[in-house]
Amino acid sequence: MTARRVVWAIFALGLAFAAAGVALLLASLDAPVPDSWGFRGFPAIFALTLGLPGALIVATRRNLVGWLLLGAGLLSGLQVFFEEYGVFAVLVRPDLPLGAVSAWVTTWIWVLLVTSVVIYAPLVFPDGRARGRWRLLGIAAAPVALFLAAALALSEGPLNSAPYVVNPFGIRGFHAIDVETNGMGPAFVVGFLGLSACA
Numbered sequence: 366m367t368a369r370r371v372v373w374a375i376f377a378l379g380l381a382f383a384a385a386g387v388a389l390l391l392a393s394l395d396a397p398v399p400d401s402w403g404f405r406g407f408p409a410i411f412a413l414t415l416g417l418p419g420a421l422i423v424a425t426r427r428n429l430v431g432w433l434l435l436g437a438g439l440l441s442g443l444q445v446f447f448e449e450y451g452v453f454a455v456l457v458r459p460d461l462p463l464g465a466v467s468a469w470v471t472t473w474i475w476v477l478l479v480t481s482v483v484i485y486a487p488l489v490f491p492d493g494r495a496r497g498r499w500r501l502l503g504i505a506a507a508p509v510a511l512f513l514a515a516a517l518a519l520s521e522g523p524l525n526s527a528p529y530v531v532n533p534f535g536i537r538g539f540h541a542i543d544v545e546t547n548g549m550g551p552a553f554v555v556g557f558l559g560l561s562a563c564a
Contacts, residue, residue, distance in 0.1 A: 372423045375416075376419070376438060378442070379439040380416065380442060381442070382446040383408070383441065383445050386409060386445035386446035386449040389450055389453045390406045392453060396453070397529075398456065399528050401526055401527075401528070405449070408441040408445040408478075413438070414438075415434045419432065420435050422434065422435075430486055430489055430493055433485050437478050437481045440478040447471050447474070448467075450464070465531075465533045469518070469534060472524045473518040476560070480507075484564050489503075509556060509563060510560060512556045513556030516550075517542065518534060519534060520532060520541035520542055521535035521539055523545065
């Protein structure tokens with residue numbers, strides 16, 4: 366398989382996950398889903414609007430900016446799929462497996478998506494290279510993003526992006542975000558402010 370085919374296969378995979386997520390959304394429109402940030406299914410838009418430019422850039426120039434956008438498109442497709450499968454498997458068909466795990470993924474996957482688009486793509490724009498001391502920003506942003514994602518992934522209690530599920534991997538007594546009180550723990554504050562500073 367040529368490199369160009371790999372690029373378009375990644376783009377198609379992101380779209381396929383997005384389409385499957387939208388199909389699950391339509392199959393669970395009546396599910397009692399609590400309000401959360403954004404409207405249901407919105408990451409599907411980014412699977413196309415980030416993934417397509419990324420695929421075009423990589424197919425013609427092999428530029429790191431393109432790879433970042435292409436990866437963000439795939440992450441967007443995965444996000445909407447996991448979110449909607451979580452809704453469907455927990456609230457509509459609780460006999461289906463891995464519903465809580467699927468919902469858990471949506472709690473932290475957005476951090477990777479935002480970091481790639483908001484920090485890394487501008488950092489290496491337009492030729493795919495970070496210049497001079499700006500490279501230090503790229504080095505710093507990765508552990509900060511991983512810290513924030515891990516904090517969200519391990520927070521005890523209802524998931525911040527899917528409050529109808531109790532975190533299956535939460536650490537007892539650790540609260541990055543307390544959904545029940547809308548409180549933010551120190552780990553979330555440090556991670557979010559750190560990522561905002563990098564941006």
